[in-house]
Amino acid sequence: xxxxxxxxxxxxxxxxxxxxxxxxxxxxxxxxxxxxxxxxxxxxxxxxxxxxxxxxxxxxxxxxxxxxxxxxxxxxxxxxxxxxxxxxxxxxxxxxxxxxxxxxxxxxxx
Amino acid sequence: xxxxxxxxxxxxxxxxxxxxxxxxxxxxxxxxxxxxxxxxxxxxxxxxxxxxxxxxxxxxxxxxxxxxxxxxxxxxxxxxxxxxxxxxxxxxxxxxxxxxxxxxxxxxxxxxx
Numbered sequence: 447x448x449x450x451x452x453x454x455x456x457x458x459x460x461x462x463x464x465x466x467x468x469x470x471x472x473x474x475x476x477x478x479x480x481x482x483x484x485x486x487x488x489x490x491x492x493x494x495x496x497x498x499x500x501x502x503x504x505x506x507x508x509x510x511x512x513x514x515x516x517x518x519x520x521x522x523x524x525x526x527x528x529x530x531x532x533x534x535x536x537x538x539x540x541x542x543x544x545x546x547x548x549x550x551x552x553x554x555x556x
Numbered sequence: 557x558x559x560x561x562x563x564x565x566x567x568x569x570x571x572x573x574x575x576x577x578x579x580x581x582x583x584x585x586x587x588x589x590x591x592x593x594x595x596x597x598x599x600x601x602x603x604x605x606x607x608x609x610x611x612x613x614x615x616x617x618x619x620x621x622x623x624x625x626x627x628x629x630x631x632x633x634x635x636x637x638x639x640x641x642x643x644x645x646x647x648x649x650x651x652x653x654x655x656x657x658x659x660x661x662x663x664x665x666x667x668x669x
Binding site: 479481487488490491494504540542543544545547549 | 562590598655
């Protein structure tokens with residue numbers, strides 16, 4: 447199916463564990479983004495990528511790692527999860543500024 | 557550093573009324589101003605967008621008003637319907653070509669019968 451997908455949709459993990467959130471898009475968009483959404487903060491950019499093998503930090507990158515070996519995939523890794531990383535994470539891809547968002551991953555760190 | 561300030565945080569409007577959400581920005585390099593709509597459990601989706609060469613853009617019941625000198629823009633929803641109940645985000649992008657959007661903090665709109 448065409449579009450942008452995220453997996454898993456829900457994840458519960460413990461403090462200190464590594465967790466990877468997956469994002470896949472079928473449009474071959476050059477740009478991809480990771481956001482976290484928290485009440486009172488709106489959508490905050492974690493990392494973005496202009497193309498395969500090109501990534502850059504956003505507003506809140508600490509504690510996160512990204513990679514982009516293929517245009518269609520943009521995984522986000524929390525190297526050692528903390529409770530403050532409990533959030534809803536959205537992946538997006540864009541064409542001419544219009545960003546298309548995935549359905550989100552609700553992550554809970556206990 | 558909040559580059560796009562959005563208000564109000566929440567808004568309750570009666571069915572058939574006009575919903576108005578406001579945003580202000582600081583960066584004069586911004587040249588693209590979209591509004592996104594988000595329903596519970598879903599990702600945001602583009603609703604309407606404007607560039608600073610026009611002062612108003614209308615699509616159906618949704619209108620963006622843009623005031624370049626005041627560095628403000630607003631979303632007006634005419635004849636508001638219960639189906640419009642959602643969270644609305646304003647955003648802005650600059651002309652550096654990296655397609656990054658800076659989002660406001662969101663407005664939770666509730667339309668009551």
